[in-house]
Amino acid sequence: MRGLDCDVLIIGGGIAGLSLASALAPFAAVVLVESEPTLGYHTSSRSARQLIPSYGPAPVQDLTRRTLDLLADVQAATGLALTAPRSFMLVGSESDVAAKAHGSMRQLSHAEALRLGPQLRPEAFTAAAIDTDCVGADTDLLLEYHRRRAGDDGVIISTSAPVTAARFDGTTWTVRAGRRSIGAGVVVNAAGAWADGVARLCGVAPQHLLPYRRTAAIVAAANAPAPGSPMIAAADDSFYYRPDPDGMLISPSETELAEPGDARPRLGDVDRLVTRLGACTTLGITAVRRAWTGLRTQRDSGLPVVGFDPAQPGFFWLAGQGGYGFQTSSGIAELAVSLLADVDPEDLGADPARLGAAAEALRPA
């Protein structure tokens, strides 16, 4: 077995693990291991690619705004087109829209909503609200940006390297990952739907992280929204859709408990969604080009879990990002770096009070 030593071993090569690897690399010797032959294979390649600052609990909204700022800095410095403006509009009954329209959302009149979503049937909703501070993200490019930046700063990334055993001797972890034995001062659990399983494998109590299925599909439609149109979501969580370079993206917005694994769409789920969209819109979906399912993993509180485990020294949680993993990624990575490398937040360009509040809200139970 080949040996390797590092300060920090990150388990999981999705957006959580990769964004941390690239942010932490200047401060520590980092190794990242991923079970699959390719990075980002699980939930991180299956998202709707939208970053919505009004979405989620208050700490998530705050981390999303910080992520948008950090990504804008990256875009300005590199010229990479990581994000582009794309509004998010909620439609539904007065009470459903009122319950969800917080943060940077503002109410829209029925006529304004129909102008922005001309495919909506007028009788299908009575209230609407919009967040114009949102962006669509090129998530493949973002994953690749983090992979490359991490590699350039010396992070060793090992794929086809599932962690199968781990032991802590009081100061150092010895972790078996594929054919390698890795020594590390700190283990970071960025294992997505498998995060509680990885914790158990390390002898750490779980955080009660539960994976929930969500399906999406790319479809062709006779009356598809024009490029640049908002993403439109039903406030009762029964669908969303948005324009896509390959046609149109649709989702039934389901939140169904699942087991960790390679989730697949179920027969009938997309057909039922097409029928539902036919009742609420004049989109005229003609063909389903491809469909996929991913797992959104979260705690009951809906908040990610980020920080050192309270009972196990050297074990750091970076999990439970639910439906917010991309939109919070850079903000969470910044928080994690401040905790892992004990860096002064001001040296990271971060507001210490804001980071302190986020650390408190997201700390492991």
Ligand SMILES: Cc1cc2nc3c(=O)[nH]c(=O)nc-3n(C[C@H](O)[C@H](O)[C@H](O)COP(=O)(O)OP(=O)(O)OC[C@H]3O[C@@H](n4cnc5c(N)ncnc54)[C@H](O)[C@@H]3O)c2cc1C
């Ligand atoms: C349909 C859908 C739409 C979504 N839309 C959005 C959106 O618009 N905006 C947004 O911000 N978020 C969205 N999300 C959520 C977002 O995709 C997730 O929050 C994010 O991808 C989670 O990233 P992760 O790195 O935690 O998990 P993952 O991408 O699943 O990565 C975890 C990795 O850990 C690896 N791993 C597990 N166990 C081990 C082990 N023992 N050893 C080594 N490696 C291991 C896995 O193989 C996996 O690659 C959506 C999700 C879905 C399903």
